[in-house]
Amino acid sequence: MEAPEKGVPLSTKLSKHGQNGVIQPLLTDLYQITMAYAYWKSQKYEDTAVFDLFFRRNPFRGEFTIFAGLEECIKFLEHFHYTTDDIEYLRTILPPTTEEEFFEFLHNLTAKDVIVYAVDEGSVVFPRVPIIRLEGPLPVVQLLETTLLNLVNYASLVATNAARFRLAAGQDKQLLEFGLRRAQGPDGGLSASRYCYIGGFDGTSNVLAGKLFDIPVKGTHAHAFVTSYEKLDDVHERTMTAKDGSKTVDFVSLCEQKLEELSKVLGFPIDQVHMGELAAFVSYARAFPTGFLALLDTYDVMKSGVHNFCAVCLALHDLGYRPVGVRLDSGDLAYLSLLLRERFKKVAEKFNLDWFGKLTIVASNDIDEDTIHSLNQQGHSIDAYGIGTHLVTCKKQPALGCVYKLVEINGLARIKLSQDVEKVTTPGKKVAYRLFGSDGNALLDLMTQSEEEPPKVKERVLCRHPFVESKRAYVIPAYVECLHKLYWKDGQVQQPLPKMKEIKERALASLNKLRPDHKRALNPTPYKVSVSDQLYNFMHDLWLDNAPIGELS
Ligand SMILES: Nc1ncnc2c1ncn2[C@@H]1O[C@H](COP(=O)(O)OP(=O)(O)OP(=O)(O)O)[C@@H](O)[C@H]1O
Ligand SMILES: O=P(O)(O)OC[C@H]1O[C@H](OP(=O)(O)OP(=O)(O)O)[C@H](O)[C@@H]1O
Ligand SMILES: O=C(O)c1cccnc1
Numbered sequence: 001m002e003a004p005e006k007g008v009p010l011s012t013k014l015s016k017h018g019q020n021g022v023i024q025p026l027l028t029d030l031y032q033i034t035m036a037y038a039y040w041k042s043q044k045y046e047d048t049a050v051f052d053l054f055f056r057r058n059p060f061r062g063e064f065t066i067f068a069g070l071e072e073c074i075k076f077l078e079h080f081h082y083t084t085d086d087i088e089y090l091r092t093i094l095p096p097t098t099e100e101e102f103f104e105f106l107h108n109l110t111a112k113d114v115i116v117y118a119v120d121e122g123s124v125v126f127p128r129v130p131i132i133r134l135e136g137p138l139p140v141v142q143l144l145e146t147t148l149l150n151l152v153n154y155a156s157l158v159a160t161n162a163a164r165f166r167l168a169a170g171q172d173k174q175l176l177e178f179g180l181r182r183a184q185g186p187d188g189g190l191s192a193s194r195y196c197y198i199g200g201f202d203g204t205s206n207v208l209a210g211k212l213f214d215i216p217v218k219g220t221h222a223h224a225f226v227t228s229y230e231k232l233d234d235v236h237e238r239t240m241t242a243k244d245g246s247k248t249v250d251f252v253s254l255c256e257q258k259l260e261e262l263s264k265v266l267g268f269p270i271d272q273v274h275m276g277e278l279a280a281f282v283s284y285a286r287a288f289p290t291g292f293l294a295l296l297d298t299y300d301v302m303k304s305g306v307h308n309f310c311a312v313c314l315a316l317h318d319l320g321y322r323p324v325g326v327r328l329d330s331g332d333l334a335y336l337s338l339l340l341r342e343r344f345k346k347v348a349e350k351f352n353l354d355w356f357g358k359l360t361i362v363a364s365n366d367i368d369e370d371t372i373h374s375l376n377q378q379g380h381s382i383d384a385y386g387i388g389t390h391l392v393t394c395k396k397q398p399a400l401g402c403v404y405k406l407v408e409i410n411g412l413a414r415i416k417l418s419q420d421v422e423k424v425t426t427p428g429k430k431v432a433y434r435l436f437g438s439d440g441n442a443l444l445d446l447m448t449q450s451e452e453e454p455p456k457v458k459e460r461v462l463c464r465h466p467f468v469e470s471k472r473a474y475v476i477p478a479y480v481e482c483l484h485k486l487y488w489k490d491g492q493v494q495q496p497l498p499k500m501k502e503i504k505e506r507a508l509a510s511l512n513k514l515r516p517d518h519k520r521a522l523n524p525t526p527y528k529v530s531v532s533d534q535l536y537n538f539m540h541d542l543w544l545d546n547a548p549i550g551e552l553s
């Protein structure tokens, strides 16, 4: 890699060619390069290969996956080139017998002769269906394998995880990604923020992700802010001016008065209320009068936090400001959210302030998908979730198993056999279609050989299980979507690459066309991925041709 230029802003360094600078041809496994040498040495560099990138099983025991990472893959192809520096490095790691002409060959390689068909980024995808199909000179498409898998696997995994959190929480809740501190390094953190947004989150706490990807950045405050104050005297600047500029008051005294008033009206003892916490809330409100959202659980949510919060809210109201809400970061989140809502409604009633009952309650603290389902079952009054560890580390399943398999060489289909039927590849160049029923929902995905006629609307098509002969169905689609679009040819991007927001909208729209039972959290119904009759017969003939016949004696 060229040395970073001095004086270049960080964002430019990180987004070389509008892409993370670490994404470059050497971000690969050594064996791709040694294979390229062996192909080159045995005159196979002009062979034309077709590779499919696909996964065999959906993550998180689910029955769907959100495809993400395509834009990065296309940009990688656009700039695929080994620099002089890269070649010098390769010279040091390849054996001295490596011929000089190979390094020249590598130095001149680009992806201009590669053709890429792919499913649109953000689409729901299913096992075995090629998400990306690459065709081109064998050494080049081979050299792309590891980087493309790296770009797609985590992106799709975390986008799917985010989509599952969204399904659990419902469309009306705010979902905030708070995972940077727990993410797998800086790149893991940035990718997580980007692809969680695509998968259905509303924002991130990750400021750099906000800057680089134009994602809304959001946040509250930490316990440290509260514990840094011990008593009310710690608030040095006591005054605050009304929103309309009409008056300036002693805000600390105003908050104290409100606390006393609340204690009388609601009947709670003031001696259990932590004055350091009140000092912190006062200071935070002074800094953010239009965005006051306080963390309530530093000492005791119901004995201290909520009283201090309500007092500051009433004081802000006197000055014409509208507070935002609270965050809970420990304890029984369902129970506490209900108690808080009850309290807010009571204050709303006693002080005749309708908005008070509708203040936002944010919950955080080690929340996973199951926690959200459980909270829903119990009943709660949470409006927003801040989610970190389980989301970005994908604790429930830390990797998606996308693979990259050779399916055709020089126009001849190739099959990879395995004792494990699931691992047998689908040979040849294929096209995938999604067939929809009259209710608008997806019925199944169908793979055909590339030269076959596409399935037609209102025409019966035989769809077969790829392995089980008896499993087949006639489908009369109300709508047919060709999943494979031409994305890269002649060294040019062939489709407009959509903005993050559009990819996010596609993910939502694509999920909305999937029947609810496929999206169910527990034991969802598998979505059918089938092959055409022609592809079925072709595949099984090739299988028999390639499987040796055993002999018993
Ligand atoms: N009502 C609830 N139903 C199911 N799970 C909940 C509920 N409320 C909280 N949780 C989860 O229970 C776990 C509680 O974790 P833990 O015991 O570490 O936290 P805590 O004791 O409440 O807080 P602290 O961070 O102060 O230790 C968290 O994963 C949280 O998301
Ligand atoms: O729990 P997560 O889903 O990862 O969400 C992010 C967490 O990060 C913050 O605190 P941190 O965990 O650093 O400290 P805490 O455990 O003391 O709250 C925040 O208060 C959340 O608890
Ligand atoms: O803004 C927050 O509340 C936040 C951000 C990151 C991690 N935990 C909380």
Ligand SMILES: [Mg+2]
Pocket: 365, 366
């Ligand atoms: Mg925590």
